[in-house]
Structures are given as structure tokens and as C-alpha cells.
Amino acid sequence: MKNAAVIALRTVATILIIATFVPLLPFEAWYIRIFDFPRTQIFVMAALTLLFFLGMRLWRFGLDKILLMGLVASLVFEAVNIYPYTFLSPVEVKQAPADAPADGQLSILVSNVYQHNVEHQLLVDLIQERNPDLLLTLETDSIWQEALRPATDAFPERVTIPLSNTYGMHLYSKLPLRQTRIRHLLDEEIPSIKTYVQLRNGVWVELHAVHPKPPVPTEDDDSKKRDAEIVLVGKEVKRSDYPVIVAGDFNDVAWSNTTLLFQEVSGLLDPRIGRGFYNTFNARYKLLRWPLDHVFHSDHFKLVKLERLPDINSDHFPMMATLSFAPENKYEQKEPQPDEDTAEEAAETIKEGKEEAQEEDD
Incomplete structure (x- = not known):
């Protein structure tokens, strides 16, 4: 024995x-x-x-x-x-003061609903209870689009991409949007959204919503296109003249080389650092969970609140972040810095992803 x-x-x-x-x-x-x-x-x-x-x-x-x-x-x-x-680490995003101006705050609720989930009312109730400024739903098809109407009718601005391939995406906003584009960066079946949202104080914020394919046998045999899409968005937002938020299901964990490369390329901050894992997947298995759903932002913002929300019968927990626009204090927060290999690694990642996408098209 x-x-x-x-x-x-x-x-x-x-x-x-x-x-x-x-x-x-x-x-x-x-x-x-x-x-x-x-x-x-x-x-x-x-x-x-x-x-x-x-x-x-x-x-x-x-x-x-x-x-x-x-x-x-x-x-x-x-x-x-x-x-x-972990809580042992210093926070990367400073806490917003209690008296932060309300007109500079923005709340976003991100939820991968699991397309085949039929418990629509759970998310409807959650949206109505939390009342976010922005709602980003992933894996939402036409059935979900219709089922969420009792909650989403309160959002005057919307970007709807109902798909039945588990990559549908919907963005709802109570704040004005402009220059909205639905894009397919590497795969015609995988949409992403780029838009600009206006805060109540008049400031425009660049917003990207993403949901690349995961590296699993039923989706993609490797991570090349996922990695390339994430890094492509990172390179794009680095050139932006606006405050930036990138949100969605990356199908990648916060500590992976790809997500860390994304942060180095983009300069965006992760509000989880120093606060906790906020594991969103898999909601069904307590011992097998990791952070797949993300809200990254530029150093124009401080954090009011970050939450993993209750179970909605999906395989993902929803996430909600409330940010406060605080440009006068942006230099209190240290952006992730690229090293000497970052540019080369990013270029190679994008090249491999594009080559794989081209091979699949051929």
C-alpha cells in the first residue's frame, strides 16, 4: 500500500x-x-x-x-x-475618493450569458437591480435579445449583433454613443465593437468590446488568433487620444503572457491587481475557476467599485466595474511598461494570427 x-x-x-x-x-x-x-x-x-x-x-x-x-x-x-x-500586492488602480464627482463616473456590467441558458429573467432582474450605465452581453442571440427587452428598453443607445454561433454581442448604453463600428478583426464569425461613449461631464471615452475564440479543440486548435486579436486592440488603444476602456471575455486569464503583453502594449490598467482574482469562469465548478472576463482602462480613471455579481445560471459570473474619470491624478497610477522585447513579441503575435486567419480563409 x-x-x-x-x-x-x-x-x-x-x-x-x-x-x-x-x-x-x-x-x-x-x-x-x-x-x-x-x-x-x-x-x-x-x-x-x-x-x-x-x-x-x-x-x-x-x-x-x-x-x-x-x-x-x-x-x-x-x-x-x-x-x-492577491490582497498582498499593491493596487494598480487607485481607489476613487468618496466625493468623486458623479458626472465623471461610469458603470459597466459585463455578462457572458451562455447562449443556451434559458434563465433569462435572472439577468433581467440583475440589470434592473444594478442599473449600469453600460451593459455588454456576450453569447447573446436573437432569443436573448428579445428576452432581455424588459431590462434593455431602459437603454436608449444600443449595438446589437445577435448570432447563433455563441459569439453574439450586444452593447446597451444610457449614455450617448458615437462613431460606433462593428468589426471582425481576424474572423468573419467573431465580432467586436469599437465606439465612443460620452460621460455626463461631456468627456468622450473610447470603448472596445471583445470576445475572441478560446484555444480549445471545439473552437481553435491553438491560441494564435485569440492572442493576435487581443494584442491588435492593445496596439490600437495605445495610439488613442481619448480615455480608454476595453471590456469583454478575453478567453484568457489575467496572468497569461498574452494578457500581460496586451497590458504592456496598451498601457491599460487592471483594477483587480491588489484586490483579488474575481474569478468569473467556471461558475459551475468551485474548484476550477479563473478570471476570464475583464475590464481594463487607461490611467484617466480610478476605481469606485469592482464586483463579481451573482450567478445567472451561465458558466460565467457577470462582472461590474464603476470607474471615476480623474485625469488630474492620472500620474499617481503607474502604467504597465513595455520592455525591450515587447514590440517584437507583439508584432510576431499579430503576424502569426493574421497568417492563420488567411490560411483558414484560403
Whole structure:
């Protein structure tokens, strides 16, 4: 029995070490990129496995010494990745003062509804309760569009893209919109939205809504197009003369190389840093959750409130962020800085994504 337990422990340790470091390989295949996601789960399992190793005194053997060092390395590596999203880290986005002007605030509710979810009323009730300025819904088809009318009729501005391929997208606004464009950056089946929204104080804000395909066998065999779309938006907003918000389901976690590259390229801030994980997927499995739904913004804003909202019977929890326009204090917040490899990495990411899209079109 003890021998079987030792073999099982060694097997688990080997799997955890591989799962930790395989995402460092320069490959975009789904079975590589999928290990970007469960950083927290790997950290916890590696810690437990290390305790068992120590408890069973397995460090006395040559192979086990290597596994022990590998587990320690895994713990350190995963801790470095997830540390910014814990309360131990300094916040990246400053808290807005309690007396921040109301006419400079903007609230946005982002919800991937899961297209086949039939509990429409749960989201209707949530929208009416939270009363956001902007509502972004993802995976919304014509059925969802109609079902949400009791709540969305209160939004005079709207951008509707009802699709039945799980990539429908709807943007509703109580604030004025202008220069709205529906775009297909790399895939004719995958829309995104670019628009400008006017705050109550008259300031115009550039808004991007995105939902690229995830790297899973049923969608894309690799992450090239997802990564390219995210970085393309990042490059575009960096050139903007406006305050910027980018929101949506990235189908990528906050700590992945691609999302970090997006931040370096765009200079946008992540309000979760220093506040928590805000895991939005998978709502159905408590032990398998990570942050896929994001609201990034330029340093023109401070944070009033960030919330993961209640379950709506989707596989995603909705997210809601309330931001305060505070340009006079923008330099209090440090933008993510590109390093010497950022431009080259971004160019290569975009090139690979475009080449893959072209191959699929051909």
C-alpha cells in the first residue's frame, strides 16, 4: 500500500511540475496554452504534494530530491504569477475618493450569458437591480435579445449583433454613443465593437468590446488568433487620444503572457491587481475557476467599485466595474511598461494570427 502511495505521489508531482512549466514553451497549441489557466489550482496542489513528500520523508532518494526541488520551483513560479491578484500586492488602480464627482463616473456590467441558458429573467432582474450605465452581453442571440427587452428598453443607445454561433454581442448604453463600428478583426464569425461613449461631464471615452475564440479543440486548435486579436486592440488603444476602456471575455486569464503583453502594449490598467482574482469562469465548478472576463482602462480613471455579481445560471459570473474619470491624478497610477522585447513579441503575435486567419480563409 505504501509503495502504491509513493508511486501515486511521484506521479502527481511530475504532472504538476510539467503543468507549471510547459506554458513557457513557445507554442500556441491548445494543449500547451490550457495550462496558463489553473495557476491557483496548481499552486495549491503543489503545496499539498510537497507536504506529503516531507511527511513521508521521501527526500532521501535521488529521484525524489529532483521532484522535491521541482515542486519548490513550481510553488515559487506559480506564486509569482498569482501574487499580483492577491490582497498582498499593491493596487494598480487607485481607489476613487468618496466625493468623486458623479458626472465623471461610469458603470459597466459585463455578462457572458451562455447562449443556451434559458434563465433569462435572472439577468433581467440583475440589470434592473444594478442599473449600469453600460451593459455588454456576450453569447447573446436573437432569443436573448428579445428576452432581455424588459431590462434593455431602459437603454436608449444600443449595438446589437445577435448570432447563433455563441459569439453574439450586444452593447446597451444610457449614455450617448458615437462613431460606433462593428468589426471582425481576424474572423468573419467573431465580432467586436469599437465606439465612443460620452460621460455626463461631456468627456468622450473610447470603448472596445471583445470576445475572441478560446484555444480549445471545439473552437481553435491553438491560441494564435485569440492572442493576435487581443494584442491588435492593445496596439490600437495605445495610439488613442481619448480615455480608454476595453471590456469583454478575453478567453484568457489575467496572468497569461498574452494578457500581460496586451497590458504592456496598451498601457491599460487592471483594477483587480491588489484586490483579488474575481474569478468569473467556471461558475459551475468551485474548484476550477479563473478570471476570464475583464475590464481594463487607461490611467484617466480610478476605481469606485469592482464586483463579481451573482450567478445567472451561465458558466460565467457577470462582472461590474464603476470607474471615476480623474485625469488630474492620472500620474499617481503607474502604467504597465513595455520592455525591450515587447514590440517584437507583439508584432510576431499579430503576424502569426493574421497568417492563420488567411490560411483558414484560403
